[in-house]
Amino acid sequence: MSDTTINEHEPEVLDRVILRFAGDSGDGMQLVGDQFTTISALFGNDLATFPDFPAEIRAPAGTLAGVSAFQVQISDHDILTPGDAPNVLVAMNPAALKANVATLPPGATVIVNVDAFEERNLTKAGYDVNPLTDGSLSAYTVYEIPMTSITTEVSKDAGVKPRDAERSKNFFALGLICWLYTRPVDGTAEWIKSKYEGKFLVMEANLRALKAGYHFGETAELFASSFEVHPATLEPGEYVNITGNTATAWGLIAAAKQSGLPLFLGTYPITPASDILHELSKHKEFGVRTFQAEDEIAGIGAALGAAFGGALGVTTTSGPGADLKAEMMGLGVSLELPLLIINIQRGGPSTGLPTKTEQADLLHAMYGRHGESPLPIVAAKTPSHCFEATIEAVRLAVKYRTPVILLSDGYLANGTEPWRLPDVADLPVIDPDFASGPNHTDEDGNEVFWPYVRDETTLARPWAPPGLAGLEHRIGGLEKADGSGNVSYDGDNHERMTRLRAAKIAGIANDIPPTDVDDEDGHADVLVVGWGSTYGAIAAGVRRVRARGHKVAHAHLVHLNPFPADLGDVLGRYRRVLVPEVNMGQLSRLLRAEYLVDVVSFTQLKGIPFRAASMESAILELIRAEDGGDGRSGAVTSSVGGTPVDGTVPADGKVYP
C-alpha cells in the first residue's frame, strides 16, 4: 500500500502515545494490538504492552464482562510501562467504551465503531442513554466511524458473506490507527496473507478491511492531522519484541543447552502459564520433551522423575496449580534434586482472577509446604528479563540440587517489550557435575557411593542418575541419615539434616550478586524496594520524582530467597523504605521479619499493574513526610492514606473496612 503513505499535512510529532484497543472477546482486539505492536517495534519505537482480557473465551457479546482490551505505549525514548492513561481509545462497542472511559484523561481521543451503538448493545452495556449523544463524552475528542458497515461494504463484491465480512472490522480499526500514527501496513498485509493462506475469502476480507481503514483516515478528513512517534534511540543491537512467557520458554531451552541437560516439561494447562507449554512444544529440535499431564501433581511429579533420571525437570503453573504441587516440592526438598517450578501468578484466592495479574504468591513460595522445607526463589522483573531469570533459576537448581521457584505473573507473561538480544556466547555455562564414582569408604574399607555426602562449599549432594554401576542408591521422602541416605528416625540426625538443608539454601546468598541499588549520588533518604513485575512502574515513578528535583533510590530484588547478602546493610542506609507490591504486603513482612526494618508497605490489588502516577505520588508523600517530619514516625504511613492494622496502604489511598 505504498500509494497511501503520503499525507497532505505533515504529521504532528509526538514523543509518545498510549493506545488502547477495546472490544468484545471475539472482536480480535488482542490480535490487532499485537500487530500494531509488531509494526511499531519494527518501526523502532520503544514500547510496552498490556493485554487485559477476561477469563471467558466468549463472554456474552456486548456485555461489560466480555470486554477484551490491549494497551500499548509507543515512544521515541526509553519507557518502562504500557502507560497509565490511554491517549487514544478504540472502542468497538458500547461495553468497550463503558469499561474503559474512566481511565481516559481529559482531551483523550475516542474512536468508536458507531454501528455498534444501537439500542440492544447500549442496553447490554448498561447505558440508558447513548453516551455519544448525551454529552457525557464532552471532555474527549470523539470520532464516530461506521466500521462495521464500511468493512461489510468493501468485501461485498469479493463474495464474502456480510456476517463473515463483519468480523474483519478489527483490521479496519488497525488500518485506521496505522494511518493516524503514520505507520506502514504492508507488514500486516503480508502477515494476513500468510496467516490465512488457503482461506481466500477470509484473507481477502481482512486485507480489504485493513486497506479501507487506512484509506478512510486519509480521505474522510475527520482528523485534523496524523501523528508521528519517531523511533527511539535504543542501545545498538538486534532487538525482538517479546512476551514474558516466550522469554521464559526460550530461557528454558537456553538453560538446557548451556547445561547439556535434556529439557523435560511436565505441566498441566492453566492460565496464564499455558503459553510456555505451547512455545516449548514447538521446539522439539532442541530435544525438548513436553508432557501434558493428567493434573498439576503429575506435571511436577513427572518433572521430578525426569530430574531423577538426569534431565532438566521443569513444571509451569499458576496459583491454583502451585497449591497442588506443594507436596512434590517438599519431596524435591527432601530428595535434593534439581527441579524448576515456574509460577505465573494471577489474582487469588482460589480460581480468583485467572487472566488478571497479582504477585500474591511470594509467601506461598516461601512457606507453602509442611515441615522445614526452604527453597530458593527467583523473580523476573520485566517480560524480557524472564529469559535471564529462568537461566539463573536453573543455575541454582542444578548447582544446589534443589527445587527452585521462579515467580512471574500475568502482566509479565502476556506483556511485551523490545529485547536487545544477548550474545549467545555470553550465556552462563551450567555444569551438571554428575557423580562419577564412589565417594565414601565404609567400615570394611570398601569404596561405596553415599547419596548424601555433601560438597563442602555448596552443601549440595551428588546427582547420580541411574545408569552408572556402583552408584545404585535409594532416596525417598523419609528422613535420611546424614551421608549414607539410609532411612533414619534419629532425632539428632533429623535436626542436623534440617539445619544442613537450611544452610545450603541460605548459603546461596554468597553466590548471587549484591543488591543493585539505583541511587544517583547516594544521598537519597527514601529507598523503594520492589520485586517482580512492579519494576516498570517503580522505575517510571522514580524517574518522575527525580524530574521534580527530589532524590530517591530504587532496588529491585531478583533473588527473594535467600536475599542478597548485603540487603540488610542497604536497607539500613536509608531513613525510610517504601515497598510497593501487588498484594497485601508480602515482601514487607519478609523484610520486617528478616531485618527488623520498619518498611512502609504500599499495596494494590486490582488485577492490573501499578500506574507510574500512583507510584510517583506514594514516593513523594513519603519524601515530603520525611522532609517535614521527625524521621521514623508513623505519620508517614497515615499521610499516604490511613494506616490499616497491618501497616499496609492501598494504592488508591482508600482504607477498606
Added chain:
Amino acid sequence: MTDLAQADGTHTNGASVPVPVTTRKDWSSDQEVRWCPGCGDYTILAAMQMLLPDLGVRRENTVFLSGIGCAARLPYYMNTYGMHSIHGRAPAIATGLAATRPDLDVWVITGDGDSLSIGGNHLIHALRRNVNITILLFNNQIYGLTKGQYSPTSEMAKVTKSTPFGSLEQPFNPLSLALGAEASFVARSHDMDRKHMTEMFRRAHAHKGSSFVEIYQNCNVFNDGAFEQITGKEHRSEMLIPLVHGEPIRFGAEGEHGVVRGPDGAVEVVSVADVGESALLVHDEHRENPGLAFQLSRLSRGPYEPTPIGVFRDVDRPEYGLEMTRQVDAVIERKGEGDIAALLRSGSSWTVE
C-alpha cells in the same frame, strides 16, 4: 558384581560390557527388611530378587519407584536405583523417568490404597498412555501402614477401625479398572505361589508399555486370610482358574470345571462334563477387544468364588516414551539440531545501529 562403568558421569549403560552374572544377593540392599513377620510382601520381594538375576538386566539400569504404604518400602530393599516417593504419585514420577530414559527398566511398586485411592488418577493415565513401566499392585484389601482402615478394594460391609458398622462402599475391581483404562498388559497372581508370581513378573517385564499385575497379598495383621478361600493350598485347584493363552479355560483337580460364554454373552463357570470340552472358552491374551478380558476380570465377585489368575491381556500398542523420542528425532531430522541464536531471532527482529 560391581562393574563400575566409565567414571565420566555419562549414562554408559555398559553397552559393550556383558551383563554380569548375578545372584539374589546382588539384588538385595543392606537394609533390614521391616515388614511384619509373616507378611505376604516377603514372598513378593523374594520372587522379585530371585527373578532379576534371570532377566539379563543390569542393576544400574533398574529402578524401583514407589509411593507410600507397606508395599512402597520395597525399593529400599533392592540394590538398584530407587525412589520411595509420595502417596499415590509413583506412576506420575515414573512417567517422567521412563519418558526421558527409555534405556531403564522402571518398576512401580504400589498398594490398593496407594494406586486405587489417592493415586487413582495417575494409575489410569499411566496405563492409558502406555508408558514403559511395570506396575505391581500389592492388593491386601486393607490399609496396613495406617493400622487397619478399609481400602478401595475392601468388600462391602467390611468392619474396620474406620468402619465399625461396616463399609458402605462398593470396592474397585483392579483388573476391570485397568482394562477400562486401556491397559495393554493385565495380569493377576497371588503371594502364595512364588512360581506363578515370578512368571507373571517376567511376562510383565517383557511387555513393552505399561504392564499391570495385581497380586493378592495377605496382610496377616489387619486382614489375615482375606484370600485364604482361594489361595489356600487345599482350595487352589477348585478356586483358582489358570488362564493359559491358546488353551481352553478349565480348572479343578481333574480339570472338571470350565468357563464358557453363556447365552447372554457373559462368561460363566460350568461343568465340563455338562457342556463338553469343545464348548469351553479358549483364552486369547492378544484379543484386540478388551471386552472378554473385562468379563473374565469380573467372573468372580470376590476372593471367595473361583477366580482367574494369569495374563488376562497382552497386546501391542505404541509405547509413550518411545513415541516421544520418535517425535523429537523426526523434528531434528527435518529441521536440524536447534540453534539458540536462530531461535532468538525466530520472530521479527530489527537492528538498532
